[in-house]
Amino acid sequence: MLQALRLVRRASTFRTANIASKNTRSPARSFARSCVAYSDAHPTSLDAFTDEEQMLRESVARFAQDVIAPKVREMDEAEMMDPEIIKALYEQGLMGIETSAEHGGAESSFTSAIIAIEELAKVDPSVSVMCDVHNTLVNTVLRTYGTKEQQDKWLPLLSESKLGSFCLSEPASGSDAFALQTRAVKDGNDWILNGSKMWITNSYEADVFLIFANVDPSKGYKGITCFIATKDMGIKIAKKEQKLGIRASSTCSLSLDDLRVPAENIIGGEGKGYKIAIEILNEGRIGIAAQMLGLAQGAFAKAVPYTFERKQFGQAVGSFQGLSFQQARAACEIEAARLLTYNAARRKEEGKSFAREAAMAKFVASEVAQKVSGAAIEWAGGVGFTRETGIEKYWRDSKIGAIYEGTSNIQLQTIAKFIQKQYS
Template identity: 85%
Template sequence: MLRESVRRFAEDVVGPKVREMDENEMMDPEIIKSLFEQGLMGIETSVDHGGSEMSFTSAIIAIEELARVDPSVSVMCDVHNTLVNTVIRTHGTQEQKEKWLPLLAQTTLGSFCLSEPASGSDAFALQTRAKKDGDHWILNGTKMWITNSYEADIFLIFANVDPSKGYKGITCFLATKDMGIKIAKKEQKLGIRASSTCSLAFDDLRIPAENIIGGEGKGYKIAIEILNEGM
C-alpha cells in the first residue's frame, strides 16, 4: 500500500515539475510541503512526535519510489529521514526529541553537515571548531557539499571541541538557520540538480549548550553509525 501510495504521489505531484526543477536547479517549495503533508518526512518518527511511525524498510520503499520519478526529491527525503531524523531519534534526549522531531516530521527540512573543503578523503579531519562560552558554544568554520542546505532550517553540524583529542573531540550540534548560518555557495551540478548542495560558513555561530546531540565527543560515533545505516 505504501509503495502504491508513494508511486501515485511521485507520478502525479512530482512528475509534472521534474523538468522545471532540474532546469532551474531549484526544489519547488510546494513539493517540500507536499512531502510533509504525505507523512514522508517523518517516516520512522513516532506518532507521538508527529511522525508516521513506520519501519526503516518503509523509508527505503518510499525513497525508491520517489527516485523512479525524480532522484533530486528522493535524495532530499532520504537525507532528511535517515540522517537528520535518525540522529535525533536515536541520540537525542527526551527534551530534544519533543522539541525537534515534530518540526522535522511536519514542517521543517533538515540538513546533515559533516564534509569540509580541507578534509579530503578523511571526512573526520574537521577544521570547524567549537569553544565553550558559558551556557553556549561558539562555532567557526566552513562546510562543503551539504545536501538540503539551501532549503533547510534545522542543521546538524559536526565540529571539534578539543582538537588535541582528534576524532574523539568531534561533537554534534543542532543549529537553526536564524542563528546566523550563512549559505556561502550553491553548487552547480551535472545531475540531481534540484537537490541543493551548498557550502556553509559559520562565523561565531552561537549555539545553546542544550543543543548538543549525544554528548560531547560523541560526534564521530554518531556520524559513523548513521552514515552506515542511512547511506
C-alpha cells in the same frame, strides 16, 4: 496540486480512521503505523513485502507520478526545488517515516523509508535524496541520540514543516571525514562555532542543521561533537553549487562565523560526534542504494517501451537480439541491486550487523544506476539524448551515487576489511 494530493490520500487505503484517531497531530502522517513491528506475517524472502509496505509503495508511486513528475524538468532546468513539492512531502507524511506518532511522524519501519526513497527516485532522484537525508540521517540522529527534551522539541518540527540538513563534510575533509577543521569553543552556557562546511545536501531550503565540530582538537576525532542549530542563528549559505546531476537538490557551502549554539543543543554528549557519524552513515548508505536502485528502474522503464514502439528493418528495435540481450542483462543487474539493498535494510531492522551489506548495496546500486541509465540513452537513440524525454537526466543524476555518502572506493575498502578479517 491540492486536488492531486487529495486523490493520493484517498488511494492510500491503509490510512484508516482508527489509525488516524491515534495521532491527533496529523492523520496524514499515519500512513504506515501498522508496519512498526515484525510479526509472523513478515516476509521471509528479500523480494517480498508486507501488505502495508506494498500499499505504501503504491501510494508513493502514485504521488510521485501525479505530483512530482509534472515538475521534474522545470526543477532540473531551474536547479531549484519547488517549495510546493517540499510541502507536499510533509502533507504525505514522508518526512517523518520512522518518527513516533507522539512526535508527529508515521511511526513506521526503516524498510518503509527505503521503499519511499526508491519510489521517489524512479521519478526524480533529486526529490528522493532530499527525503532520504532528512529521514535516514537527520531524523535518525535525533531519534537515536537525542535526549527526550531534544526529541520533544525538534522531531515534531522535522515531521511537520522544517527541512533538515546533515553537515559533516568540509573542504579538507571528504572521504577522511574526521579531518574536519570546524571548531567549537565554550562560552558560558553556549558554544561558539567557527569554520565552513561543503557539499551539504538540503542546506539551501533547510531550517534545521546537524553540525559536526571539534571541541578539543588535542583529542583528534574524539573531540568531534554534534550540535543542532537553526538557520536563523546565523548560518550563512556561502555558495550554492551548480552540478551535473540532481540539480534540483540543493548542495551548498556554509559559513559558520561565531555561530552561537546553546549547550543544550549538543546531541549525544561532547566528543561523541564521531560515533554518531560512523553509525548514521552506514544507515544512510542503504538510503543511497535505494535512490540508485529507483533511478535505474526509472531509466529502464522510460527507455524500454520506446524500443518496442520504434521500428527499423520491419521490426521493433527492442526485438533484435543485440538489444534484447542488453535489456535482459540490465534487468538482472537491477534485481541484484534490489536484493542487496533490501537485505541490508532488513538486517538493519532486525538489529543485525549491516555495515558490510550497506557498503555492498551502495557500491553495486551506484554501478548499476550508471550503467543502466547510460544504456537507456543508447536504447532510445537520438531521442534519448535529448532533454525532452528525461532519459538523459537519469544518467546525469546517477554519477553522484559513486561519490556521496562514501565514494565507491571507500565502499570497496570497507568490504575488503571484512574479507581480510574473515580470511586472514
